[in-house]
Amino acid sequence: MVAAFVGVSWLPPMEAWYSGLMPYPYLLPSQLLIIALYSKVCLDLTRGKGFFMRSRPVFGRGVLVFGYIYLAAMVLRYVIRMSLHPEARWFGGTIPIFFHWVLATFLIAFGRYHRARLSGTQGTS
Numbered sequence: 485m486v487a488a489f490v491g492v493s494w495l496p497p498m499e500a501w502y503s504g505l506m507p508y509p510y511l512l513p514s515q516l517l518i519i520a521l522y523s524k525v526c527l528d529l530t531r532g533k534g535f536f537m538r539s540r541p542v543f544g545r546g547v548l549v550f551g552y553i554y555l556a557a558m559v560l561r562y563v564i565r566m567s568l569h570p571e572a573r574w575f576g577g578t579i580p581i582f583f584h585w586v587l588a589t590f591l592i593a594f595g596r597y598h599r600a601r602l603s604g605t606q607g608t609s
Contacts, residue, residue, distance in 0.1 A: 503580040522590060539601060548595025555588035
């Protein structure tokens with residue numbers, strides 16, 4: 485939001501942050517929703533209670549599978565971008581892709597936590 489609305493010089497320009505795949509008026513609220521959801525997950529895990537602490541084998545496995553597919557798709561997106569725009573190698577136009585890697589990694593960690601919790605192997609993987 486700072487790059488979009490304030491235009492500070494110490495951040496990359498808005499074009500570097502925004503891939504243009506989704507109109508920004510829709511993107512910003514969805515990003516805020518993701519931040520709120522991930523915050524709720526972290527809060528539940530920190531407190532040791534809440535919706536995201538409850539064991540749900542199908543949910544945990546689904547999150548893990550989705551996280552791996554999501555990460556693979558974003559790695560593929562990076563490879564395609566680099567092949568289509570060789571002048572941008574290695575980091576040109578990749579900020580959105582790297583942020584997706586962070587989101588996917590969070591899902592994988594959350595899914596692995598639930599898998600370990602369900603199998604009783606917390607702390608051993």
